[in-house]
Amino acid sequence: TVKPFSEIPGLWKNSLGNLYTFWKLDGFKNIHHIMVHNFNTFGPIYREKIGYYESVNIINPEDAAILFKAEGHYPKRLRVEPWTSYRDYRNRKYGVLLKDGEDWRSNRVILNREVISPKVQGNFVPLLDEVGQDFVARVYKKIERSGQNKWTTDLSHELFKYALESVSTVLYGERLGLLLDYIDPEAQHFIECITKMFKSTCPMLYIPPALLRRVGAKVWKDHVDSWDGIFNHADRCIQNIYRQLRKESGAQGKYPGVLASLLMLDRLSIEEIKASVTELMAGGVDTTSITLLWTLYELARHPDLQEELRAEITAARAASEGDTVQMLKMVPLVKGALKETLRLHPVAVSLQRYTSEDIVIQNYHIPSGTLVQLGLYAMGRDHRIFPRPEQYLPSRWLRNESHYFRSLGFGFGPRQCLGRRIAETEMQLFLIHMLENFRIEKERKMEARSKFELILIPDKPIMLTIKPL
Ligand code: HEM
Ligand code: 2DC
Secondary structure, three states: OOEOHHHOOEEOOOHHHHHHHHHHOOHHHHHHHHHHHHHHHHOOEEEEEEOOEEEEEEOOHHHHHHHHHOOOOOOOOOOOHHHHHHHHHOOOOOOOOOOOHHHHHHHHHHHHHHHOOHHHHHHHHHHHHHHHHHHHHHHHHHHHHHOOOOEEEEOHHHHHHHHHHHHHHHHHOOOOOOOOOOOOHHHHHHHHHHHHHHHHHHHHHOOOHHHHHHOOOHHHHHHHHHHHHHHHHHHHHHHHHHHHHHHOOOOOOOOOOHHHHHHHHOOOOHHHHHHHHHHHHHHOOHHHHHHHHHHHHHHHHOHHHHHHHHHHHHHHHHHHOOOHHHHHHHOHHHHHHHHHHHHHOOOOOEEEEEOOOOEEEOOEEEOOOOEEEEEHHHHHOOOOOOOOOOOOOHHHHOOOOOOOOOOOOOOOHHHOOOOHHHHHHHHHHHHHHHHHHEEEEEOOOOOOOEEEEOEEEEOOOOEEEEEEO
């Protein structure tokens, strides 16, 4: 009694009509709300076709489990066509983000060892800890200069710099100095290019980039400009390390960073290393900074919770006796807060996989090779999956509620986020240092929602007030 694929409910017959309604509803900025609406209309599974891209959408953790068990040895997600088009246009290699099949796997295995294995984690902690301390010092300076014993600001620009400084330190084994008073205009330009790149991707998810390129559309030009800016800056950073490495074979004993480790390992070509390191550098800015911004926003709304976290951190600091790696193992509520942020404000609106075998979800047959999307934003806000979903409750991740396929902010399995460990460590250390030094407040009436600019970001500036404890 398994029902056929063709009976899955949804709007998948008139793809151009759908594209038109979608555009009229300002769907480019709202796909997360449209997905929630569709699950409410059609139930826990629906089919859809917008422009050239067709998918089956699911929301339940149990269905996510079925999907990820059918992802095969070479898990493949939705191809972001504008990103591959740019590389084809400029004759650049794909990195691990855009590769597929055996080519992806062989690169990913090597990168895993240098970026996400527990073995290298310990190398990152002292580097990221120092960046966290410098951020705190910078905030004190700002507070002092304000003459009001507090600093009220839209912190996003500072967080972008914090994130870029963090990921660069890990990749290149040395500081860029982005948290000093003088900001390098090149780094500033790089940061602006990433935001522009994400934004200009959106329309091209539904209208083929090749077409937009042929008609000389502005989005395509903006997109090319932004990637050019990203690659130029990354190339310069990479060249710099490459040259140093050829001059002196590195100070003995000191951790040289991901890039130098990959170059010395000599198992990927230089071009492949460049491609993936550029992706890591670009992928490491808006993702973590916006997650931290949302976390500070939630903590500002929940002063009691802020105190609870501070108490946990104080106890962990004392018990770990200066061993930071040890300390990170003693802050479960801090980790819960980050999971809770990603539940309510995920970076990725959905996770996607092409199935590698026939499966059955919600009693519908889904043939091998179908693009299936898990609505991550919709799942995080569904009351059947998370009791009282509108409440920010980090402790829900400590209780023995089921966590089965519910914490998926970084994706799942061998194709999950490559930057996950860097991101987690960087964010945990940030919260530790900030809460040890400051109280975070916000204007009571201000409420922010998510808007889709390829990643989900706040729809308005978030103004926070930072006060010394
Ligand atoms: C992939 C989320 C930070 C680099 C992904 C995916 C998600 C994600 C959902 C897709 C995973 C899947 O399909 O299963 C996040 C979140 C972040 C974050 C929530 C921070 C809060 C970072 C950072 C970096 C990074 C800091 C770089 C240092 C990448 C790369 C991929 C990826 C390279 C592609 C991996 C592959 O295809 O093999 N990320 N990310 N991300 N992320 Fe992140
Ligand atoms: C966007 O419908 C919505 O981590 C699309 O660090 C489906 C889709 C496919 C791939 C997702 C993307 C969405 C959101 C941004 C993600 C991306 C995979 C990796 C990327 C989640 C959900 C991201 C932000 C990477 C980006 C690295 C890049 C800048 C080099």
